[in-house]
Amino acid sequence: MAAGSEHSLWLDLAWGAEGWGDEFVRGVALTVQISLSGYVFGLILGMLGAGAKLSSRPWLNRIGGAYTTIVRALPELLLILLLYYAGTSALVKVLVFVGVAGEELQISPFAAAVASLGLIYGAYLTDVLRGGIEAIPRGQIEAARACGMGPSLCFRRIILPQMIRYAIPGMGNQWLNITKDSSLVSVIGAYELLSAGRSAATSTKEYIFYYSITALIFLTLTIVSMALFWRLEQRANRGVRHV
Amino acid sequence: MTFDFEYTLATVLPALIFAIPTSLLLMVSSGVIGNLLAVPVAVARLSRNPFLWMPAYVFILLMRGTPLLVQMYLVYYGLGQILTPAIMRAYPFLRDGIWYAIFALSINTAGYTGEILRGAIKAVPHGEIEAARAFGMSRWLVFRRVTLPRAIRICLPAMSSEMIILLKATALASTVTVYEVLGTAQLIRVDTFRVYDTLIGAGVVYIAMVFLLTRVLNAIERALGKDRRPMSVA
Numbered sequence: 001m002a003a004g005s006e007h008s009l010w011l012d013l014a015w016g017a018e019g020w021g022d023e024f025v026r027g028v029a030l031t032v033q034i035s036l037s038g039y040v041f042g043l044i045l046g047m048l049g050a051g052a053k054l055s056s057r058p059w060l061n062r063i064g065g066a067y068t069t070i071v072r073a074l075p076e077l078l079l080i081l082l083l084y085y086a087g088t089s090a091l092v093k094v095l096v097f098v099g100v101a102g103e104e105l106q107i108s109p110f111a112a113a114v115a116s117l118g119l120i121y122g123a124y125l126t127d128v129l130r131g132g133i134e135a136i137p138r139g140q141i142e143a144a145r146a147c148g149m150g151p152s153l154c155f156r157r158i159i160l161p162q163m164i165r166y167a168i169p170g171m172g173n174q175w176l177n178i179t180k181d182s183s184l185v186s187v188i189g190a191y192e193l194l195s196a197g198r199s200a201a202t203s204t205k206e207y208i209f210y211y212s213i214t215a216l217i218f219l220t221l222t223i224v225s226m227a228l229f230w231r232l233e234q235r236a237n238r239g240v241r242h243v
Numbered sequence: 244m245t246f247d248f249e250y251t252l253a254t255v256l257p258a259l260i261f262a263i264p265t266s267l268l269l270m271v272s273s274g275v276i277g278n279l280l281a282v283p284v285a286v287a288r289l290s291r292n293p294f295l296w297m298p299a300y301v302f303i304l305l306m307r308g309t310p311l312l313v314q315m316y317l318v319y320y321g322l323g324q325i326l327t328p329a330i331m332r333a334y335p336f337l338r339d340g341i342w343y344a345i346f347a348l349s350i351n352t353a354g355y356t357g358e359i360l361r362g363a364i365k366a367v368p369h370g371e372i373e374a375a376r377a378f379g380m381s382r383w384l385v386f387r388r389v390t391l392p393r394a395i396r397i398c399l400p401a402m403s404s405e406m407i408i409l410l411k412a413t414a415l416a417s418t419v420t421v422y423e424v425l426g427t428a429q430l431i432r433v434d435t436f437r438v439y440d441t442l443i444g445a446g447v448v449y450i451a452m453v454f455l456l457t458r459v460l461n462a463i464e465r466a467l468g469k470d471r472r473p474m475s476v477a
Contacts, residue, residue: 073454075415077417078445208320215309
């Protein structure tokens with residue numbers, strides 16, 4: 001404990017009503033929740049996108065291509081704002097029009113945050129997963145088909161297990177990016193780590209201290225995620241001989 | 244709150260187009276400063292002296308491991324906390340958020356590009372450096388004439404995609420009161436409650452800017468990569 005006469009800022013990180021500790025812990029929990037849900041949603045969209053881009057139907061190729069090109073060309077913050085303000089109001093209108101919901105329906109910032117992050121990272125993951133699928137030797141897929149496996153069995157047994165191995169480094173990068181970009185949803189009022197840091201910083205005027213704490217927590221998240229993905233990569237590569 | 248095409252064309256788009264120079268100023272100045280800073284960062288990161296590589300390692304880790312928005316807030320509000328009112332009065336331009344935005348974007352780019360450049364410097368063929376040394380060039384001359392130009396050419400594709408990411412990242416300056424394209428769109432949106440016109444208009448402007456920047460970067464890559472052009476039949 002610092003014995004200085006000055007009040008130590010670290011004491012303000014205490015738990016409870018007079019400290020910011022619990023706010024930060026809640027913020028971290030929500031950042032992880034938003035990032036994880038957005039990532040899972042993004043993985044689903046990414047699989048669909050990769051399927052569309054690799055499909056033999058030209059119109060599906062074009063949809064997949066347009067999706068990734070547009071999302072990559074737009075700033076993430078703009079997409080989040082667009083999906084939050086324009087997307088939710090359109091969705092509410094549709095739902096009210098169909099009669100599923102009343103006029104008072106509101107989409108929570110959390111749901112909007114997950115949806116928009118998922119949509120953005122779906123595009124980035126599309127190309128990561130597509131690269132993973134393309135890295136599988138074509139002969140293996142042909143052999144599986146020749147053995148009489150249907151498309152879904154071939155996907156489950158041959159493509160998916162091998163694709164994961166090629167895609168994990170890219171998936172890890174996108175996970176690191178989504179945890180960092182999840183800070184952007186504080187702009188649409190979703191509560192997460194940066195929101196916690198900002199409310200602490202603005203109410204105490206100790207900007208440097210609280211934003212540094214916020215940055216360090218994000219850094220910890222990054223380092224822990226890097227270690228986790230390194231383990232995952234080792235596990236996915238366990239059947240591969242090291243030369 | 245409906246999409247009014249005429250209103251967008253007549254009112255929103257011109258305002259957004261007038262904001263393009265601010266976005267470009269942010270991108271070009273942070274790009275130049277960031278890429279210049281990336282060189283010492285990469286060199287320090289590759290040094291064997293722990294007083295050089297450790298700070299560079301921590302710097303790169305901080306820039307790449309924390310969100311740019313947090314860095315932006317830390318620079319904008321943090322420096323505001325340090326700068327006393329007397330300094331602010333002496334240098335009134337410090338009130339403008341754009342300097343803080345340029346600073347944050349520059350150091351962020353320096354971190355990312357520094358890491359890219361580090362890999363590229365390591366990828367320069369040893370023989371070329373040895374040959375330059377054999378000609379009697381000093382270490383500094385070797386670096387300036389051989390290692391750095393070769394490294395830049397090696398990582399040019401990665402650096403140019405970094406520049407596109409930087410252009411998109413300038414949108415974050417709108418959170419520290421800079422009225423670039425997204426900031427202007429937000430201003431109109433709050434004033435008029437027009438959601439679709441403003442944000443979709445900004446989207447169109449960004450797509451156009453990214454498209455043009457891609458063209459410019461491709462031209463630069465072609466110009467700097469002359470040695471790598473397929474050889475013509477002599």
